[in-house]
Amino acid sequence: MRRSAPSSTIYCNDVYCNGARLHGTTAGGLRKALFGSALLSMALAHAGCGQEGLSPSAARGRQVYLAQCIACHAMDPSKPGPVGPPVKGASRELLEAKLLKGTYPPGYTPRRPTAIMPPQPQVASDIGALADFLR
Numbered sequence: 217m218r219r220s221a222p223s224s225t226i227y228c229n230d231v232y233c234n235g236a237r238l239h240g241t242t243a244g245g246l247r248k249a250l251f252g253s254a255l256l257s258m259a260l261a262h263a264g265c266g267q268e269g270l271s272p273s274a275a276r277g278r279q280v281y282l283a284q285c286i287a288c289h290a291m292d293p294s295k296p297g298p299v300g301p302p303v304k305g306a307s308r309e310l311l312e313a314k315l316l317k318g319t320y321p322p323g324y325t326p327r328r329p330t331a332i333m334p335p336q337p338q339v340a341s342d343i344g345a346l347a348d349f350l351r
């Protein structure tokens with residue numbers, strides 16, 4: 217069996233791998249590795265920002281919101297987004313109706329008369345977390 221060492225370098229384009237190659241590399245490689253870890257710590261600092269004081273459930277809800285909703289709603293849920301209205305304060309009942317069925321709870325007056333938003337069944341298991349984040 218031939219152990220093909222070079223093939224492992226094919227996947228060597230991420231920060232982790234730059235770090236792994238730190239030993240015995242040139243100054244250029246070292247700079248690259250340091251730059252990589254600087255980027256990584258910036259990314260980590262950024263990911264943590266705005267999470268302070270959130271319960272684990274609300275922090276999860278924030279992640280889901282940022283991943284699934286801000287194509288249309290604003291990053292700040294209390295503001296109108298590029299397509300959707302503010303959703304700050306949306307209750308669990310409202311989220312369930314709108315996200316799963318494209319409807320509203322009985323007696324609820326929608327913020328918009330339109331029906332543009334497609335149902336978002338992929339977030340079904342995170343509705344409680346979304347409600348905690350938006351409350």
Ligand code: HEC
Binds near residue numbers: 310330
């Ligand atoms: C494709 C764009 C789009 C996406 C993605 C989207 N929305 Fe919406 N959303 C809208 C629009 C537009 C409305 C206004 C009503 C309508 O036209 O459907 C709305 C309305 C709502 C409402 C009702 C607001 C009210 O009080 O009347 C809630 C709650 C809501 N969205 C939550 C979410 C959440 C949570 C996500 C992410 C899981 C999400 N939306 C993803 C476009 C979107």
